[in-house]
Amino acid sequence: xxxxxxxxxxxxxxxxxxxxxxxxxxxxxxxxxxxxxxxxxxxxxxxxxxxxxxxxxxxxxxxxxxxxxxxxxxxxxxxxxxxxxxxxxxxxxxxxxxxxxxxxxxxxxxxxxxxxxxxxxxxxxxxxxxxxxxxxxxxxxxxxxxxxxxxxxxxxxxxxxxxxxxxxxxxxxxxxxxxxxxxxxxxxxxxxxxxxxxxxxxxxxxxxxxxxxxxxxxxxxxxxxxxxxxxxxxxxxxxxxxxxxxxxxx
Amino acid sequence: xxxxxxxxxxxxxxxxxxxxxxxxxxxxxxxxxxxxxxxxxxxxxxxxxxxxxx
Numbered sequence: 001x002x003x004x005x006x007x008x009x010x011x012x013x014x015x016x017x018x019x020x021x022x023x024x025x026x027x028x029x030x031x032x033x034x035x036x037x038x039x040x041x042x043x044x045x046x047x048x049x050x051x052x053x054x055x056x057x058x059x060x061x062x063x064x065x066x067x068x069x070x071x072x073x074x075x076x077x078x079x080x081x082x083x084x085x086x087x088x089x090x091x092x093x094x095x096x097x098x099x100x101x102x103x104x105x106x107x108x109x110x111x112x113x114x115x116x117x118x119x120x121x122x123x124x125x126x127x128x129x130x131x132x133x134x135x136x137x138x139x140x141x142x143x144x145x146x147x148x149x150x151x152x153x154x155x156x157x158x159x160x161x162x163x164x165x166x167x168x169x170x171x172x173x174x175x176x177x178x179x180x181x182x183x184x185x186x187x188x189x190x191x192x193x194x195x196x197x198x199x200x201x202x203x204x205x206x207x208x209x210x211x212x213x214x215x216x217x218x219x220x221x222x223x224x225x226x227x228x229x230x231x232x233x234x235x236x237x238x239x240x241x242x243x244x245x246x247x248x249x250x
Numbered sequence: 251x252x253x254x255x256x257x258x259x260x261x262x263x264x265x266x267x268x269x270x271x272x273x274x275x276x277x278x279x280x281x282x283x284x285x286x287x288x289x290x291x292x293x294x295x296x297x298x299x300x301x302x303x304x
Contacts, residue, residue, distance in 0.1 A: 122257075
């Protein structure tokens with residue numbers, strides 16, 4: 001935790017106060033890209049509802065396509081196709097598993113100018129969610145609440161073809177997935193199932209990489225949001241040393 | 251992951267569904283991304299003609 005505090009301070013100092021607290025005074029009179037919001041696992045587009053309202057107030061055109069949650073390859077392909085229907089610059093935003101989807105979906109699309117990760121996976125080329133999920137959680141944080149015995153965490157709904165949809169058990173959902181938000185909003189947290197073939201990595205430490213959904217609601221550990229510029233996602237295919245990058249914001 | 255990507259990082263004391271509990275923080279980061287892109291947007295942007303979907 002001692003290492004985290006300076007990072008928090010640096011982040012707040014690096015971001016103009018008007019931006020850090022959500023005011024659009026600096027961004028209200030400039031060219032606005034379209035914003036595409038990709039929800040994560042066990043969620044749907046309604047998880048972005050508050051963000052959508054604020055972005056529209058700020059003058060953005062906002063899209064919230066469904067993340068099919070059928071598998072990373074097909075999910076990414078679907079979102080990539082959706083992005084092809086948008087003319088002009090795009091900021092692509094992903095939450096949780098949605099971060100892995102936007103990373104793949106943006107590849108090769110020159111309109112995607114920035115990727116924003118909201119407590120999300122940001123895999124590099126060749127990395128799998130399983131490999132990222134195998135990283136132990138930060139010191140002092142528990143493994144993901146969905147990393148336990150699947151039969152104790154999920155309700156199973158068989159699908160044609162042998163796959164299974166996984167629903168987080170209703171008894172666990174408020175404390176496991178919707179922790180840290182007020183009770184009425186927990187009920188608003190829409191809950192879509194994931195195909196089990198997608199969810200395998202979630203049997204590991206998954207979200208704890210950023211101290212996410214596994215934390216108890218009383219935890220005050222910070223989570224991470226970030227963005228970086230996307231030039232056809234060149235950093236994914238040809239990572240460059242940090243010292244040689246020009247868009248370095250910390 | 252964010253650090254190795256050389257990303258601009260903002261940390262918020264929140265649980266996983268931060269877009270519900272702290273929507274202003276999320277929008278603030280998107281605004282910051284927009285501001286950082288203005289040089290390229292002025293030269294390459296086109297008007298988005300598709301309708302807003304919320």
